[in-house]
Amino acid sequence: MILASGSPRRRKLLANLGVPFRVVVSGEAEDSPEHDPARLAGELAMRKARAVARAHPDAVVIAADTVVAVGAELLGKPGDEAENRAFVRRLSGRTHQVYTGVSVVSGGRTAGGVERTDVTFRALSDAEVTHYARTGEGLDKAGGYGIQGVGMALVARLEGDYSNVVGFPLTLVIRLLREAGIAVWGE
Numbered sequence: 001m002i003l004a005s006g007s008p009r010r011r012k013l014l015a016n017l018g019v020p021f022r023v024v025v026s027g028e029a030e031d032s033p034e035h036d037p038a039r040l041a042g043e044l045a046m047r048k049a050r051a052v053a054r055a056h057p058d059a060v061v062i063a064a065d066t067v068v069a070v071g072a073e074l075l076g077k078p079g080d081e082a083e084n085r086a087f088v089r090r091l092s093g094r095t096h097q098v099y100t101g102v103s104v105v106s107g108g109r110t111a112g113g114v115e116r117t118d119v120t121f122r123a124l125s126d127a128e129v130t131h132y133a134r135t136g137e138g139l140d141k142a143g144g145y146g147i148q149g150v151g152m153a154l155v156a157r158l159e160g161d162y163s164n165v166v167g168f169p170l171t172l173v174i175r176l177l178r179e180a181g182i183a184v185w186g187e
């Protein structure tokens with residue numbers, strides 16, 4: 001099977017399931033007129049999976065996309081340290097939503113789903129925001145933070161699947177893989 005993702009987090013989490021796979025990155029543009037974060041995450045995951053499946057029609061292909069929403073605003077990956085500061089300041093002291101869409105293409109059939117986790121940040125001081133952005137950890141991550149790293153210290157509360165925040169919601173992934181006939185942990 002093929003993981004259509006360049007994300008090292010997704011590679012690690014899929015490897016944990018004991019499923020043999022290789023990585024093929026789609027290069028699909030992540031732009032869409034869709035404003036609803038759940039639908040956007042689902043659509044982008046489906047586009048990534050289908051783009052790779054077109055070139056590898058006999059493989060089972062899995063892809064994912066993570067979208068961070070705070071109020072009506074969507075936060076992608078910050079472009080630089082200054083934008084990362086602005087993102088973390090925006091998330092400070094409030095609850096935001098992390099949506100990850102997962103899509104599996106197998107034998108011309110596409111199955112997918114979207115998982116949501118609510119994450120609440122502590123109220124952060126300016127010094128904390130500056131310090132965190134300086135680590136650079138958030139630059140390649142939607143929302144500008146990594147809950148699996150130093151970013152854990154920003155989080156006061158989490159409601160939902162933790163692996164979803166890291167970009168690969170395992171309960172959903174395992175269900176979709178099994179539905180596509182892929183054995184997870186030998187089952």
Ligand SMILES: Cc1cn([C@H]2C[C@H](O)[C@@H](COP(=O)(O)OP(=O)(O)OP(=O)(O)O)O2)c(=O)[nH]c1=O
Pocket residue numbers: 004005006007009010025030064065066067068098140141142143144145146147148151165166167
């Ligand atoms: C909020 C948050 C996001 N992230 C990551 C998950 C995703 O890898 C990334 C969101 O970007 P995505 O566009 O979902 O994925 P990607 O560009 O890293 O990889 P690809 O498109 O090739 O699949 O942010 C964390 O690792 N920790 C976090 O706490």
